[in-house]
Amino acid sequence: MADLTARFAGLTLRNPFLLASGIWGESGDSLAGAWNAGAGAVVTKSIGTKPRPGYPNPTVETYERWGMLNAMGLPNPGIDEYPREVEVARRAGATVVGSVFGGDAEEFAALAGRLAETGVVAIELNLSCPHAEGFGTEVGSDPRDVEEIVRAVVRRVRLPVIAKLTPNTADPAALAAAAERGGAAAVSAINTLRGLAVDVRLRRPVLAHGLGGLSGPAIKPVGLACVWQIFDTVSIPVVGIGGIGRAEDALEYVMAGARAVEVGTAVAFEGVGIFGRLVRDLGGLLDSLGIARLEDAVGLAHRAPSGTMP
Amino acid sequence: MADLTARFAGLTLRNPFLLASGIWGESGDSLAGAWNAGAGAVVTKSIGTKPRPGYPNPTVETYERWGMLNAMGLPNPGIDEYPREVEVARRAGATVVGSVFGGDAEEFAALAGRLAETGVVAIELNLSCPHAEGFGTEVGSDPRDVEEIVRAVVRRVRLPVIAKLTPNTADPAALAAAAERGGAAAVSAINTLRGLAVDVRLRRPVLAHGLGGLSGPAIKPVGLACVWQIFDTVSIPVVGIGGIGRAEDALEYVMAGARAVEVGTAVAFEGVGIFGRLVRDLGGLLDSLGIARLEDAVGLAHRAPSGTMP
Amino acid sequence: MRTVVAVSERVGETPSTVTLRFPFDPPADPGQFVMVWVPGDDELPMSLSYTDGTSKGVTVKAMGDTSRRIQAIREGDALGIRGPYGKPFDLAPRRILVVGGGSGAAVLAPAAEKARALGASVTVALGATTRRELLFADRFRSMGATVAVATDDGTEGDRGFVTGVAARLVGETPFDAVWTCGPEIMMRKVLDAAAPRGVPVTCAVERHMKCALGMCDACALGPYHVCTDGPVFSGVALAGVPDFGRYHRDPSGRRVPF
Amino acid sequence: MRTVVAVSERVGETPSTVTLRFPFDPPADPGQFVMVWVPGDDELPMSLSYTDGTSKGVTVKAMGDTSRRIQAIREGDALGIRGPYGKPFDLAPRRILVVGGGSGAAVLAPAAEKARALGASVTVALGATTRRELLFADRFRSMGATVAVATDDGTEGDRGFVTGVAARLVGETPFDAVWTCGPEIMMRKVLDAAAPRGVPVTCAVERHMKCALGMCDACALGPYHVCTDGPVFSGVALAGVPDFGRYHRDPSGRRVPF
């Protein structure tokens, strides 16, 4: 079977499928569960300085099998409690990427510093949650902020830093370039798209918070476009996120320029067994396409010759 | 049956369902067809200074019934030829909104001026096509550009000017505010979301142009969020666009703040008969909710009381 | 699938408990739950206390703000309902001991009803703070179950915890299964009492829930998600979970002792 | 639904025409077309010249850049295919005159084949520039159709246009239907010839196509979209369309005279 090893930012993962942040990532047992199910690595829930309960319910709305809207509101146990969960996951052998969110560069750096001590292999910066006041896109939409935050974190930790970018922007590549300037080892894209659902019978937004973030198959084209544009602009590696539920989806991202991918909503639609299936299916798909190593497919769609048969 | 009249920007439409720009709008006969099928008004294809063939095929990719990606590349017969088509539609009795796209304020103004002479009732400015170099989002992502273009057009024509905004931005409300400052009578939102599809077997983007624009049900939550934020920010009326295929979808937009809506991709999925069905279904839906006039529902979701039963 | 329903019937079961019936088509099995959205307020997981046909129901005990508010709901009021979610009870056992505390009877009653209809014999150990708070005692009796009661204040049946009654019954009578729902510490005790007799126990567990889709991790319980792997768990599964009966997680995901 | 297929067979039909066969499951009827994507090049509408079973086919005449490039495709090469799209022929008529010019026979052959299999009698008027360019003459003969030929250079059959042959046949023999595909001016003439005899005509029309979904308006023809309302139209419908046989639209949507 084709070699699925994913190498980027100094990491070597057994396969390219990471558990995305915010899915199954609040507890160490769940992180371990996703790892045991076959994930190449697991990303923690985004952790903040203090415990946060998140928004009241309803926090999710689903659209058949093609989309999901959520406004969890970054619930998390806080950096004082969370190392315990990382420890549980690491004891199970999991390769863990720590995710943090903060309101400014110093908060990001402090959180990253704390999380770096837990044995995570990299730090992902959530610069992109579309529905948390004072966090996420509010600090991740301006290239200057992105650069400053990344730089502060890079100065603080020895681990590779991955800047997770928002699609709610006119120019995702400019944000990636800012992350690169700041010293990021990689960027990941995308977080959710700002979205809303209204219940016409109840005459109000469905989510208690009103605005939420759209995820799932619906956003795959948007994620692919971001990865495509970022790959054309920066030289640091890209991790693709958004709507991945099949091996084909992952390979689309890889051919658009991603060296690994994260899987979120599909875990809800299919269950955690999806990781094992994705690994098997991607192996089979690469074999059928005559691609020996996943790495050989990175960015392939950018090099498609025009005017000739493949 | 409930009163579906839509009033905004000095217009009075028999119902709130406009044919969206770029769908069925290249020929006058098709505009007439959509009108005859029951549309409240029809928006022309976006017209430019010179004839444009658009991009080579493939120009579209579909995702089951929930999405479509296109990169037509703004094909249009050019402003010299197009008045003939408006004339055909008007002879059939259609209420026609003219759409134009340009590279700068002067080109927009000149085009609007020409189209205004054809008997259209309003001018929609395409400030938002996500895949045409030098046009669309490239001139519609910066509030200063939006304000300048709108102002130039408003100075040139006596008709109401509708600024059609992009969702590919960190802050749609800021673009709407710019349009309002420039003198727009209304804004419409959203145009398509930048997207990409890769064919993993052919190892290349599906669309000949590479990047395209995502439309259909998948983008409804994003369109609703934009309308919601815009309604909270400006006082000019909003026309909602994106993923509308059912009466419920339209009412979601209205409750989020829209005074009318445009229907695009659903025309491809269901056929032009959709206009008649939407009108019937919306009437029935309002009746069942005890809402006598569609106008009464505008922005209703912003006023939902919390902590009480509806 | 979320739908908005109008409450068709409101029944006061006990001073602190009401049942709300509403039209809801999707088929459901006893043990499954729905997310009940009280518009303007919160959305809470509630077991279906009536699972058959198109008129479903939930039975809600006044606890905090939202469940209190639910008490005030009138017939005709609108609720958002999504589900049903989760794994139901296995209805195969023939001799069943049902142990319910507090609002736990809400999920046990329809399960016992279905098991009875399939020919099982059902014994119920029912606990409450006081006589008037005994939930579904009549419903259990009218399905032909034997009902033994414990109240904290001794106003009916044994004075004290229902776990005492349950332990006695397990000792006296051979059962194929014990089903229990109630405070987690109670369920842990039921587990401990049944284990030495080798009677398999099934617990309906409650955890803070948000998505109900096995995604957000709010309901994590050891390696399980209560919303998708439960809420109905075998005692064997729970025996391997140190947190069961000891810690739950608050909405921020912090572990909090019971 | 777009799929990528590998060409399973390449058959040179005439010096300027090749048939490409490929595995493609979706059911199709004669008259329908697919969008054929030549990767790195363009995507063109092509009628299915073989509509049955899982091995479908298109028959392509070298015209401009892309159709020329298609000529160079080898067995095993990859093509993107989406469809089938459009309205097929009505196969009910019993006595059918088929009038084909140029690549028009590509869509007429499978329709005639199916009609024959249903028991219809088929007469074919086939035109080409020269003998060697006559498309599917043998295919029509081997399905048991009577074939009359016209070539521009007189190398086979009548010298001149196939419309002359068609007019003669319509005068001589009673037909229930005339089916025609070819240059639009030719089809307009066939319409005019059949009209006085009261024989209903069906035309398979070509227009510039982009979406093939009835959305982009590229293929607008009067009130119709060729991709969804056609490509097979009744002559009655087309008679009310002033542009038919006179104007088509270029890729920018400009009306261009034929």
Ligand SMILES: Cc1cc2nc3c(=O)[nH]c(=O)nc-3n(C[C@H](O)[C@H](O)[C@H](O)COP(=O)(O)OP(=O)(O)OC[C@H]3O[C@@H](n4cnc5c(N)ncnc54)[C@H](O)[C@@H]3O)c2cc1C
């Ligand atoms: C699967 C399941 C089935 C349930 N079935 C029933 C039932 O049939 N009848 C019944 O009365 N109750 C049931 N509950 C409990 C119910 O969901 C609420 O916990 C309870 O009504 C208190 O809510 P509150 O908001 O009024 O209380 P609060 O004042 O908000 O809190 C009181 C307690 O309720 C918990 N709680 C609050 N919100 C939630 C939530 N979203 N999910 C879980 N717990 C929460 C808090 O953690 C706290 O321990 C069930 C819970 C679960 C998980």
Ligand SMILES: Cc1cc2nc3c(=O)[nH]c(=O)nc-3n(C[C@H](O)[C@H](O)[C@H](O)COP(=O)(O)OP(=O)(O)OC[C@H]3O[C@@H](n4cnc5c(N)ncnc54)[C@H](O)[C@@H]3O)c2cc1C
């Ligand atoms: C429903 C339908 C069925 C068809 N079936 C067949 C068939 O079975 N066999 C066959 O050989 N041809 C068929 N054609 C015609 C074919 O699609 C092309 O028009 C032709 O092959 C020339 O393409 P080109 O790019 O090589 O030529 P170009 O040099 O690009 O142009 C030559 C002519 O082809 C037209 N053309 C180019 N692109 C398109 C397009 N996307 N859609 C329509 N016309 C286009 C141009 O307008 C021009 O008139 C069909 C067309 C339609 C609409």
Ligand SMILES: Cc1cc2nc3c(=O)[nH]c(=O)nc-3n(C[C@H](O)[C@H](O)[C@H](O)COP(=O)(O)O)c2cc1C
């Ligand atoms: C319920 C939920 C919670 C999420 N929480 C976080 C989070 O805490 N931090 C973060 O960076 N992204 C978070 N995300 C975004 C996902 O990591 C991912 O970027 C997004 O959902 C797109 O991927 P998907 O389509 O595979 O879900 C969350 C997404 C969902 C659906």
Ligand SMILES: Cc1cc2nc3c(=O)[nH]c(=O)nc-3n(C[C@H](O)[C@H](O)[C@H](O)COP(=O)(O)O)c2cc1C
């Ligand atoms: C094929 C196609 C062509 C389009 N062309 C235009 C255009 O010329 N001008 C414009 O303003 N919007 C254009 N749009 C955008 C639509 O008007 C609309 O904003 C978008 O598709 C979202 O609505 P929908 O989901 O109902 O399709 C086009 C959309 C599609 C799908």
Ligand code: FES
């Ligand atoms: S409630 Fe979200 S995982 Fe169970």
Ligand code: FES
């Ligand atoms: S090809 Fe687009 S409408 Fe027919």
